[in-house]
Amino acid sequence: MRIATWNVNSLKARLEKVEWWLDRAQPDVLLMQETKLTDQEVPLMPFTARGYELVHHGDGRWNGVAIVSRLGASDVITNFGDGPVRDSGAGAAVSLDEEDFNPFDEARMVSAVCGGIRFTSIYAPNGRVVGSPFYVGKLAWFERLARWVAECLPVAEPAVIGGDFNVAPTDADVWAAARAHGGTHVSPPERDAFGRLLAHGLVDGYRRVHAETGRYTWWDYRAGMFHKNYGMRIDHLLLTPPVAERVAWAEIDREARKGVPIPSDHAPLLVDLDGRDVPIDAGWEGAESRFRARQAADRRAEARRSDGTS
């Protein structure tokens, strides 16, 4: 059984790439984030034609989470069961005042039972700048997530909570903590929020089989960050112990972060349970020497710049 998560950065813009990846990796369950669609706009045919059901929870212009499953999908929960979210679709009046930021009014959580496991697809707030209202809202959102996990995901039951957590759990999960995102994604309060999920008993599926550093799921579109492997591991599949015991393989498919049409800025993360599924070559080993050469060139350029200005 193959499970996966992928922040697709617009399902409308990425549909062709998502179809390609479903055929390439053949996941049984794929959690998606940032579909940027309303529930009415979601294309169903590309999924049903491949034998998948699609459970979608979207507010429109931003956010949007989904579960793609060929193992059925029942007992759907959206927004932690706290009620409907706003409409940010075309034509909707949306406040851009930062004091009005409310992550609980955005489509950031959907959950369903697929193949006897409760799957939850989450898209954590970005936070933008440490100390900003967006950062405070991010921490509050993680508090709500932790409470929902404590109340609704008993660790003795099979469950997967995956998605874009917007947190790099340790310094091994970020190319340079000091340069990351104005301090967000790596700050102690964010890492503590992530750590509380692990303390509850959830297991990081990727780290179950990979100890390497320099393995990331997100790279900024700008300045050749992907090609230098300056990224962060911020997408995760967290597993309760009954699922974690079944982990046979995990991979980040960096091939999906390349090529035409334009890729998402995130790569898919997959975990195989009960044995390895369809083999994929994610291309990490062959890329290592190119990363090293480009990073060395980058450091030389940096040194020349500081020479010239001192």
Add this chain to the structure above:
DNA sequence: ATGGTAGTCATACTA
């Protein structure tokens, strides 16, 4: 030193 790209919709915004 700054900004660099890509998504939304059609302008600044979000990331």
